[in-house]
Amino acid sequence: MVGLTKHFGAVVALGAFFPALISAQNTTAATTAASTFYLDETQTQFSVNIANDSSDVFIYFTSPAYSWVSVGFGDKMADSLMLVMYPNNNGDNVTISPRYGSGHTEPAFTPNVAIDILPGTTVNDSMFVLNARCRNCRVWPNGFLDPKDTAQPMIYAFGPGSSLYSDSQSAGLKRHVRYGFFTMDMVAATGTGRVPSQSSAISGVTMVGEMVKDHDRASFAHAVVGCLALFVVWPLNVLVAGFFKNIKIHVGVSVLVMALLIVAYALGGVASAQFIRSKSFNSPHQILAFLSLLPILLLSLLPIPSLSTLHAKIPRLHGPLTALAFLLLVLTGGLGLGLASQTRAIILIYTAIALIVCVFIVTVQSCIRRRGSAYARSQGGPRRGSGGDEDDDRNYMLGKMEESSRSTSSASLGGAPPPPPAYGMPYGGQFGADGGQYQYQQSQQQQRSPYGGGTMPGPQYLLNMHPGVPVQVSRM
Template identity: 25%
Template sequence: MKARFLAVATVSAITYGILASAAPVQYCPTQDICYQVAVPEASASSNTGNIYLQLRAPSSYSWIALGTGTRMAGANMFVIYANGRGNVTASPRLGTGHAMPRYDSATQLELLGGSSTSNGRMVANMRCGNCGSWSGGSMSLSGDATDWIAAWKEGDAINSADPAAGIQYHDDHSEWQFDLTQGTVASDANPFGTGQQADSSNRGIAGKRNPVDPRVLIMSHGILMAIVMVILFPLGSAIMPLFGSWIPHAFWQFISFLLMWAGFAVGVVSSQEIQLDLTSSHTSFGTAVVCLMTLQPGLGYLHHRYFVQNQKRGPISHAHIWYGRALMIMGVVNGGLGIALAGNQRTFVIAYSTVAGVMFVIYGADFVQELYLKELKSYKPPPVKESDSVGQVQTFSAPKAPKSPEEADLANSLKEYENMVVEVEGTDPAAAGSSTPAAVEDWLVLEDDEEEGAHH
């Protein structure tokens, strides 16, 4: 009996010694971001109660987050960011998987001593009173293989004390497992009060990670899809009336079609990397546009056959043209949704909007020219009728014919002429009819020569 008592006491002492010397488990997904978790003995034995968390990263990060579970959807998350007053804001949130995690006021999360934003570091020591279970699931506080996730975003500090402040989509994320039996501590108190960090040998077990940075994937997806939807597809549409041949148009659009699917594949991979579900506006709308675009090559082939047979456009031709125009517009709009989702800087928004506007003007001008040429070719002047001139020109009427001289009264004219008074210059016409002859001045009278002596 005594030996049994000593054995039990020895085991208890060893166990207590292990618990007393245990330290928080730690995992650092990058060189400068680390997460620690500690579970008090009382919480581990009852699978309920307090657990302690520490999140630390450089101040160059806009926010960092730790969560329980295997994916963001339904995860119990703890987000920290600078509050603008030398400390951090601890924000408990519920992961939704396709949108910004929602603030969850039901989580009993408390910021503890030792938390600060100083010397280029951001540190948050926290205590959670009910993290064994939440609306999206539960977790064993004494489990030897509990699942954890993390995410982070580089950029400007949020500087907000609001626990529900908006955050942009993360740049990268990680997942791993913690053996909480190795992170059990004896005291239900802040194990990070002195700024102590866990032993580097006491780390979590990392899950699989993609060697490619998700930010590179997201940027590649955005650039490739923007080039296809904003530049290549509109230019390919303008090639047809420019060259007047279907071959350059079909070749150009086929290459653009392949690039579209390549960009879509990169988008799917990047969304999986950042655990973005296909239920967001950008992803669901983009998937629909890409799938609908698969009908366009078939419509183009049917349009070509109809035109060859009839040498004119028909209903299938207009369906191909307008269906493509509608998809291009939707693709450009979805690109804007993607920029908003990624939270890109103002420079990217301006650049995208400018290029899209220029291409719209170019394509719009080509569209107007096409309509003009179509109307010009189809114009037929109306037939000319004799009645068209009525009211437009004056009616011509021949002038009245003059009388012939033979028809005049020649006798009276001659008599009148004979009775006319002859006017003589230098005479009074009134005295022309009197009997007294008129005095006529002699203009031919020669003057007498002056006497010869008058010159002396």
């Protein structure tokens, strides 16, 4: 009987203890001072606790596992302290990166802000969950966190849907696709230092406007214009050069290619200034882009007459320089996709298109080499056919000789007379000045004669050969 009484007393004591324990837990949770931002559209929660017994700031942060999610202390990106969250290299936990903003560019990682990852941080069901303590994050260059401010300006942003997996706190980020603003009551968030609890209720937060959609227009336009120049207009120009007789069309399309490349380079400079990895212009993509300018510049200088006539081989550089420029630009574009952190599928599509265009251009140029370009054939230039280059050159020279003969005949029928030979010696003999002048005048009279001045006998000579035979000179 005594033992039963003791057991009954223990049960009663336990029954009284558990409600007290539950009540204490609820009281603790309820007394954790925090201000909570909650975005129902993405189920994103960001809660802040300002410790009143230290300079620490406790954070609870949860959001869908986009490539990255960030919240910043400040009214704009410039001079703000941003906390960027993305998956680690294995995808099973969170990498938190404190960064300083410097304008409408990618924020830069700072080692001056220390963040301690606390238990409970994980990636669960495609959701980031972060429990953290931030040290040295109340003051930063050109900004500070005021515990007495009831409307601390805040910003938030979401990266694109493609995932970023990295353990590095300075990993490169793609431009955000959405962002917005809100204010947070720091007075309500000040209390005993603890990690706030999960909640879907907004507390101490005022939303400022709607969430804004954003686009990386400069990078997109840079890629589109560059691909248009390389994979559409460039092969079209090869066709024009090979199969159109009007060289002006080829020149016009070449100018269009140059204009598109200039626009692509300009857009690339604008896009490069937005990201830390490209601000210094020392990436392989940018270095190769600068090297590509050399053959492009030489191609634009080759048509200058004073340069093309310096040596016979200079015009022949057009083909090799064109091939070199195209190859460098294609490689530059491929490296640019890697620099922009594009997906593997997009890189493979670009590679396939580049190979198809290369095969097409090589095939067309082979046909042009075999039969000659339409413009060269229309100008009487040599054809590169099955007869060999020597026969082609011989035919070309014969055609040039015929043209020269026709021009000589037209000159003899009324054109300007040729200049007198040097030293008055038209035939290379030893004549004096008077004799040379006499011979030259006779030569001019023969050229001006309507009956020619060549080796065929004239009508007077025929009369002397056949005396007594009437010859009507007027009918000859």
